[in-house]
Amino acid sequence: MDATSDKSSNVAKKKRLRDAEATKLRILEAAKSDFAKNGLGGARVDVIAAKAKANKRMIYHYFGSKDNLFQTVVENAYLDIRTAELKLHLDDLEPKEALERLVQFTWQYYLRNPEFITLVNSENLHRAKHVKKSELIKTASRKFVAMVSSILDRGVISGDFRAGIDPVQLNITIAAIGYYYITNRFTGSIIFERDLMDKDALNERLEFNIDTIIRLVSA
Amino acid sequence: MDATSDKSSNVAKKKRLRDAEATKLRILEAAKSDFAKNGLGGARVDVIAAKAKANKRMIYHYFGSKDNLFQTVVENAYLDIRTAELKLHLDDLEPKEALERLVQFTWQYYLRNPEFITLVNSENLHRAKHVKKSELIKTASRKFVAMVSSILDRGVISGDFRAGIDPVQLNITIAAIGYYYITNRFTGSIIFERDLMDKDALNERLEFNIDTIIRLVSA
DNA sequence: TCAGGAAGTAACTAGATGGTGCATTAAGCG
């Protein structure tokens, strides 16, 4: 599209030998992947550097410490899901439809981004010390709770939902029924003697979860 | 009670300087605690040895490797909860009562044994490679699923529950709504801006969970 | 065009870390 582009003025920057932003991004991607796979304690800075095709020194140059790198990764992970949720524009849907859509979205998000789950698990192993410091996460979370709260309110007014449901409890339950299934897919597949990640099993679970939530809120 | 006991014939054995069983148990306890706190990767063999007041050499003498020690800890953890569940004798209760009791038990078990949750998380990070090897866990799990299945069947016959509910999906959901809350208590308390481990909050959650499950199965 | 700062590299360190070889000591049996 832009055959005449030169190096300095180019929106879709072509690769350059030295690019701080690109290196930072590569490090963050590699770190997300390795932290998700091995946890904060199990991940290795050398491995992250290699995977990012960057020198280990760069990690310390840009992020200061392994702990700080993890903090950034976790923060990004939370902001990503919260942003995606807001983009659903659930306020434009009928209450029941909005809730079903949210359950479906949450399920699919976990399915497509299992690193999110592992990162959250690792963060809780460390008693949320990184999330605690992030104002960005707190602000985004507030918006999210408000969104679900508003769906509930609209549903009560329309007569679809019963009154008195705590939006936080509902939120937790919607997350829980998807999260648990995915995070424990390995032990679960053995204990229940069926492949929980089979395509049909996944669809079945989504249906079950939507049903669970609708029954929970219905008037 | 047994003032005249001598060292060899004593049911409640008195401490002796060399006691393989006692040492093994101390190591297992220490290992459970440290693995739960730091995960398999984050736990340190030296720390476990120190906490068990045993020499590190003993760990390798009795368990062979760190990995093997973890396997034993995870196996015991599963057997403990499965045993406790069977002791509930839910078959003696009315279906609805039995289900409520199971939800409550599961919740309280997680609350009192948070190590169980962290161990399961760690085991899933390692793709269940240890659980996969344990026939004991598989046998115990089968009995557990059968138990819930029988409650469901009885409930359908009595007219309390609707037909066609998959006992595995129900099992997963019962575990999920408690497990998620507890495992993510640290990030959750920040994101939802309330202390999820407050006594009132815990009671509220249990009520909510029982309600969720009863609404899910009711005819 | 060229100086100086930013980006990048390789080699290194100090302290862990999982795991062992071997000597020592208590238990308990005959």
Add this chain to the structure above:
DNA sequence: CGCTTAATGCACCATCTAGTTACTTCCTGA
């Protein structure tokens, strides 16, 4: 009581790991 065996302790190793030092190479604005 002495002897065999199992339980225990100590010192040690090879390797790994987060973090650093000292250096080179590239980019860019004046």
